Amino acid sequence: MKIIKSSINRYLTLSVCGAILLSATTSCNSFKKLTNEQKGAIIGVGAGAAAGAAIGSKSKNPAVYAIIGSAVGGTAGVFIGRYMDKQAAKMKKDLEGVAEVERVGEGIKVTMKSGVLFGFDSYGLTQQSKDNLAKFAETLKTYEDTNILVAGHTDNVGTDSYNMKLSEKRANSVASFLNDYGVKRSRMSVIGYGESSPLAENTTESGREQNRRVELAIVANDQLKKDAKNGSSEVAQNK
Template structure:
């Protein structure tokens, strides 16, 4: 893949900054990421690494003192999700949260209808989402590499839509959510084994600050951004 000199610059700058900040928390690192380019850095890193979660979250970053304040709110929310939603893998990334549900929790093989176990987990998740209304939620559907690209794109979209509709039925506003079909293009695990393929059949949630949270954080920080 060809990248512009500006893209290379952003990647090198970000890697140098993060390498120098190993002792920092993820919240502090998120503040630095925000100040080094926000959406531009997020787009570059997402494309270069193949990690769309990282790109989306960095792209939504505010940075500076306001970013630190947002990060603290995300720290609290992430800890609640870890505690109350045992079937979720939770990771704090910059100013956002990445939550992963494996397909075996949510769906049967090659299906988009939610399993009963999935509904229990999502109900637990909904309770926390309602406590933190000032966030945006991207729902990413993923598949393994079996089947055609077109089929996997459609399946991943149906799964993301299925999750979104369930959340809407439980009171989460449609305006907060964005369902995305990722197909087989962003595997986290090896597609060379059945276990790895099963893990790649997943749905991820990316939680970022909405405009209200960003505005409130900027006012609190007195940054004038």
């Protein structure tokens, strides 16, 4: 009982934020629909903006938006959060030196630097990234009750159309590799955002480097949400 109360305190704020966003827009009914409509979008005014502020300045980021937009909240959200905790800990080991793994609400945000994943102006994966992504794929297969947004981003060097195509190719390279290692393509939504969602200013090299990235948002699928709402002991034990 103490564990559940502690978990509720940890996830309650983010769960409420997700619930507010869900009530603010009908586009949050499904993960794939949400991410397709999220291209270049910014969380709106009123309650939605207040919810975004609680998450932080990165709430305009599509991966974060996808996570908070898919939240179910309540006790079910607590169960899902615990399921994600264990998964995120494993992913940090899988992707050490290649990516940053963050727990956000009821999901996981993974940020992969393009400089590690790809050569200059390339969408071919480096050997180092392949080794880590192979381990990452095994973890994704173990925790199979999730959907995955694979989002490609670039800096603003070059034309809009070129950057959009490059971001799509890089996101597809990551998704295809994971699929080759057994992660079902049906779990993944692959989207290129080009230069539309920067993390930092493009006026410096360090800023442009941050903006060149592939991000993954990992959220509960319908079955996991259903099990969590039903109080499944399997979900409570992180499967």
